[in-house]
Amino acid sequence: MTDTAPRTESRTEPLIGTHQQSDGYQTHYRHWGPASGEDAIVLLHGGISHSGWQQPLAEHVTATSDAAFYALDRRGSGLNAQRGHLPSVERELADIASFLRSLTGSFRRVHLAGWCFGGQIASIAAARLAGEGVVASLVLVAPGYAFTERYADVLRLSMQGIFSALDSLEVKPEPDRAFVPVPLQISDFTDRPEWQEFVAADTLQLDRITTTTVDVWDQLAALSRGGVLSELGDIPVLAVLGNRDRLVDNDRVEAMLTEQIRGTAPVVHRLDTHHAVQFEEPAALARHITDFLATVR
Template sequence: MSEDAPAWFTEALAAPVELGVVDVDGAPIHYRAWGKAGNDGGIVLVHGGAAHSRWWDHIAPFLARDRRVVALDLSGHGDSGRRDEYRMDCWADEVLAAAAHGGAGPDPLVIGHSMGGMVAITAARLRGTEMAGAVAIDTPFWEEQPEEQAAGAQQAFGPLRRYPSREDALRRFKLIPPQDGNVPAVYAHIAETSLYAHDDTWTWKFDPNVFRGRARPVPLELPQCRVAVFRAEHGLVPVDMGERIAERLGRVVPVIEIPLAAHHVMIDQPLSLITGLRTLLEDWTHSEPHKPRP
């Protein structure tokens, strides 16, 4: 870890964490868990495309002080198994299975970033009665995800390259879409945990096939549970898209802006994201949901 890492980040990474694996339809799904199991109001954190559970290492401990928090690797990502086909409904099943196995159930709140926000909303649409709510963070509904755009343009996420050394691989790490202002310690941690060793070489922890053949778009329907949308001020969800999402979901969805943030909010504005999520959790703990407008 960098010597100039901020104290809050160092403390977050030192927080006790448990590792677990649950089988979902033949694939081992790995997860990390913080906080005491059995506490009410469990949370599941879902990463974006080509990412993994450790994007949440510095966020989860701040949400786990009185809750169980689970961050999973979706199939095709991180340390979890691969599949012949990747579907949103299957990923939603993985999320709820990890919640139950990892002690974040029953009725977890599912929080997803980018593509993970689509997974969260899919879970709410299909199995919302089993959830306390769903939160999508800078998820550009009705548009291709940035990873899909890059893969389609053959700019990234093609066949995995193998690098002769860890250092060589880290020099190639980049965010899609690129952004400035990242917290250096957070950026370095995510890059370092995105690699694994294979036959004396290093490569990335994702299956390029996750970007091929997925059904789109994700339908937005009146929710069976609470839903909230976070948008980054300089991210992929413009103001008018946030308004369209709220309108489609019955005008009961808060649309919350993270100031100064780009798409990868947990890398450039992590403390603002933590503050926004904790504020939403506190409000939802003490308020009753509005009924959606027909």
């Protein structure tokens, strides 16, 4: 594992652990803070990233509160096996639910969070668990429910090109072979040179995925936009958006949250950042999260 993240004086190294899923798969996670207590935050990363991208946020949360912070490597990502391959929607959601349930005996409240595409997946998982007492709140950081016109065009044209090339092949690639490139630019995440260097040097990020993963991601994205927020019940929601986000259409996302959430109105904050809010304003993001958690009892 290569760790090239910018260092700060307050940096604390996480515990790296594994959680065995029902099919025997070992899901890796990073853990900061106590192993038991009142509150635990479980954060899901975005499409190409992994749990290590949440280090700045985790450090600030655990330095300023008693909450534990868990960043989970989703199946096929980060330190996990079969990189770039996600077999099904149900497997993704079952993995998350299993990990969350594993913490309920150690913490009074388990808060599910997600950044980028992880926010969309977190909302589906939270809705599936609504009413079971597993998820105490939902925290969304720059969730990709709605894209900017620029990025929507880039994504559409990239996928069209990839699948046109696939259709022309006489021999189709295996469904678990990661070869489909992910169409994202480093500048889409942040304009900070030190963090651009971190992303460029990161050997754990996904640059290629399987065709099965493409299909599963499409299904998850559609589920997240298909009214799942209205199924959260009484789970309170915090959303933190980046004003300079080049990928996410903040106005449409905020409107969607306001229109679909039927319980307590979502708490929405905006910070002057690009998409990687946790890189550029981790202290402010941590403060919004810990202030919100203090209202969840």
